[in-house]
Amino acid sequence: MWVAVVLSGCICKSNDGKTFEMQEFDSFFAAHVDSVATAPRWMRTQSLQRMKKAKDSLVQYNYLSVVLKTCLATSDIDSAQLLIRQIENFADRQPFSHRLADLQSECFNMKGNIYSRKGYIDSAAVCFRNAYELRLQGTKLEAIPDILINLADANNHLGRLDMGAFWYRKALLICDSLNMPSDKKFPIYYGLAQGYMTLRDYEQCDYYSELAAKNYDDMLPDEKHFYLNNRGNSYYYRSDYITAIRYFRKVVDLAQDYPDMRWGLNLSYLNLSDCFLQRNETDSAAKYLELCQPFFQEIGSTTALYYIDTQKIELALQRKDFAGARQLLMRSKTSPEIDPDMIHIRNKYLQQFHEETGNYKQAYNYLKENNRLDDSIRNERVRLRTADLTLRYQQDSTLMAHKVLLQKQENEVLVLRQTRLVTLAIAVVAFLIAVFLYFYNKKKHDLLLAKNRRTVSTLRLENIRNRLSPHFIFNVLNQEVVSRKEEEKQELTSLVKLMRRNLELAEQLCVTLDEELDFVQTYLNLECRSLGPDFHPNISIGEDVHPGQVRLPSMMIQIPVENSVKHALRGKGGECNLWIAVNRQKSAICIKITDNGGGYRPDSRHRGTGTGMKVVMQTIQILNMKNKEAIDATVHNVTLPNGEMGCEVTFLLPDKYDYSI
Template sequence: MKYRHWSGWIILLTLAGIVGCSRAGQDRKGRNLGVYEAFMREMEDSLTKDPAGIYNRLDSALASAPDSMSYYRNMLLKAKALFYTAEFDSMVPLMDCVRAYCDRSDDNAAIQGLYCQIYNMEGNLYGRKSEMDLSAKAFEKAYACGLAAGEREKLPYICINLADAYVRGGRFDLGSFWYRRTLSMFDSLQVAEKDRFPVYYGLAQVSMELRNFDRCDYYFNLAERSFDQMRPYEKHVYLNNRGNSYYFRQDYPTALGYFRRSLALTRKYPDMEFERNLTMINMGEVFLLMNQTDSSAYYLSRCYDFFRRVNNQTALYYIDTQLIELALKQKNLPLARMRLKNAVKPDYVEPNMVNVRNRYLQHFYEESGDFRKAYHYLQENKRIDDSIRSERVKMRAAEIALKYRQDSTLMQKEISIQQKENQLLHLHQWLYGLVGCILLLGTAALALYLYRRRKIDKERWKLQTAITSLRLENIRNRISPHFIFNVLNREVSERKENPDNTNLMGLIKLMRRNLELTDSLAVTLADELDFVHTYVSLEQKSLGEEFRFEVSTGDVDLNVVRVPSMLLQIPVENAIKHALRLKEGKRRLWIRVMQEGERVVATVCDNGGGYRRQSVNRGTGTGMKVITQTIQLLNSYNRQSIVMTISNVPVEDGETGCEVRFTIPLHYSYRLTK
């Protein structure tokens, strides 16, 4: 935290060195670079994934370098691989060897490109030692050499390095200036938005240092859009820095979540040892602030040996600071005093790290009873906070000045562009007029076409409606010839022995009622149920004595509620024909009508064993098709629809029956008009 920036800065510097500076010496005139150049590009692209493996392959490639320039480029690439594996002492001799070659060579663009890489790597090394003034100077030299070499593509990444160095040195206004200059360069180079994330989380870092967390989140969210495209090191930078932003807000659970993601990421890549241990430092402090001292001690002890091995004084200073506070939280004042006495004392300490140390020293002296010194460190932190506020004001003023210069330049360009556009508009006004006339004629033709098409569709709809109505009337006008024949045949046979003409009269009533309803698309529930009663009474003798037919209507006003003609008669006829006629034992048929709010629910249910698609008695389905098509036609004219469902349901005595259910809105319209 404290190290937050440290991690992000180091990785950005390294990546910038690879992306921006690693291709110096390549021929800019488009000549064929040969097999060796293709090999070098492959090594550069794979460097972040397997630096140790790349280092070994480069050893074998040195002897086959076609010329001196390629040889020393290869040597610099080896030095970068050593940087990734944290072998800093081994990379310095390689850099000195390349510098000696450049010093004795004639000055040209290729040599300036090698100098650019050397200074860029020097800036990385100074950054590791927290010598930020020297780091910034090295990056300034790298920027100058990049200009001399004519390598426009690498300059934005050197600007990022320089901005990071200024931010780590506490010069936030200059850091913000160079980040924004990088964005301007990206605009001129037309760099895709997804490749600008290093600048975004750099600006987020500046906002975090100045405690402007709204702005910080804005830039982090911009960077997060490219998270899937980031390399592993870049993902670590994002996760680590964003976790630190929540650390400064004292939202420790959220910060810990980001640090855990960072630790899981670095464990997948063995070469990311430095980043892994850096994350454990941050996790150690978060656990410390959450009073989880066992977890804090675990992570701090795991990373301490690594930073002592690489002799990183800044990291050791930070760990010692946390260990002092850890001892205080464990109520071990003598241990805290011993750790304070033996703590490392680096030449340079970042302001935020000083702030953390002062806060813990204030706690130490409070526990020791030395309140004078505790007050001293309290005042020191207030002074640092005042300095941060001052830097915020300075940076804001610098941003306004930069924005003014950028706006002035942009305005001049816009004026020039507007003048050119006016000239072009004047020269082509006749073309615009011609295009307008063509569009007007085309619009008129399209409107005429749509009008005629709509008229044709309307006539077609009327014809379709008339045909449908005729078909429905034809269906309603017919009754099964087989049914009429069977009833009449039965009645003729019975009349020889019994003069009672009840069934014959019922048949006559049924036929007469059917004719009366011919012109009606809808009837009242009373009429429909009367029709069904007449039909069932005619079929009752054929169903035997064990047949029972029940109708319950509740409180529904049967003379008011209207339903489509044959809505109940067709399901009743199907139940008798295909379910009950051949059934042995009890035969039951129910019709239930009830009102549910603004709807009437009518169900027809039997105990005939349920609907079976493969049954030999399932019929042709003509009757239900009539009902379905009638409902579909009527629903197209209503906002609220009639709903029909057919399902098998359990009935009494453990049997299964088929239930046809209709849900009918009370205010349903039966007029076939839109």
């Protein structure tokens, strides 16, 4: 498994970091998606900066799609159209991939939003349908409900309210299948409310509006605008203009806090002007018309401009300005995209105009036309309600059949899982008991073994020291008795110091190099008198060695030095040399004790019992059992530069050595 992880990591790195860059984009967008609506200009700047740093072209154009979203949020339609063409040109040159399908879907969704704002609802519906089909081939299925909401809204504007409700319910079903939280469903609720408002089914409209209102605090600014605008429209169609004005003014208050919500602000002005017209408050109506008209002329929204002209005609009629009304009627044109409800309102005003000007024949024609539209709209609403009920029944029946089948399969799977779970639980419990007993016995055995080893090691070290201390003291005292003729204060002081230090070292497992060399120097000072002027001891320490920080087993240098003096140099004719050299070798300290006493000879009568070196070797052996890196000790004869034969004892001490037992 670890090999697979390493290989997969190598593959990701060998792919020029493309996967990592795409994951970085996904993390960035998920963390700041709300900023598209709340801080679009900041989001645009961040996306452009990251786009320049990205090496993968697909990642670059994903950042560009975020810039496209921010242009729509600030109603910068011209820039948005330019970005859409750039993304489409890039996508046409690329081979198919799931991430490319996500990018193309995003592009079509934004393109549909632009068509919708300009009043080209047929084109918008086609773009939303393409966005939905491409998203099904992509990786981000959680974006499908938002696209279906746009598609349903476009169908509502086209008068296909049954299909609008169908797509809204499909979006709701996908939200449930993806286990999306309830706060992601409120756009569907107020979309369904809008559809039932158009069907004048105000009971269903209020039901879904209340469901959406539960998540009002979680809505983004543009979502709050959509919700409040629909609520205002629903009361407008009920002729409750006071309540409608209250909701539209809430939209104005909301939009004024977000300078980039120009579309929502001006749409609210347009709705407020109509409400005031219905209440014959011409001054307020004229004020709001003057506020919103420049914006809709700037973006070229045919539907909004037609609506503005219609309200201006009514405004002129209420002010008895028949000449102004006639001028507006002459220059105003009806576009195929205009909603039948707006045509109906326009015809009502035309009928009123001709009645006021005495052209009763033309007024009668508009009256008949409006009656025909009334019947047509009424019949269409009946048909759409019937179609909606049929689609709801089909969806509910299909969903119920699926639920029954799924419940049956879930029950079968549940029984199988329970059987397997019980079997697995028994096996796991048995395995855990066996593992527990194994490790318990192993731990108990290891603890007992460690305790025995500590006991044995302690006894061995105590035994070694008990053998060493008397042996050393008697050697020194014997030598002093033989060699000294009269008591000398300095010599007695050195002897006392040597005996006291020997007793202290016998109680310690390890000492510093500084302490050990001080003890050796005291011993050598005593031996210098008996060996005479021909004895030349030499102690050298490397510059990179710090004696106070180096630790070693106690008496590790003293015992080889004592052996050299006693068995090699004492009684030797000529110069007697003893060298003690301490140097660093990489991560270890090298200690060498060398003499010119003729070398180690097993058959020599001066070779001694070997007790001292045996103590050193046993101590090292016990300590090495606890360490990964061992102390290395060697004893061998060497040929000196002057041709003499000598004995050399070498110790190699690792830096990280543990002296605890």
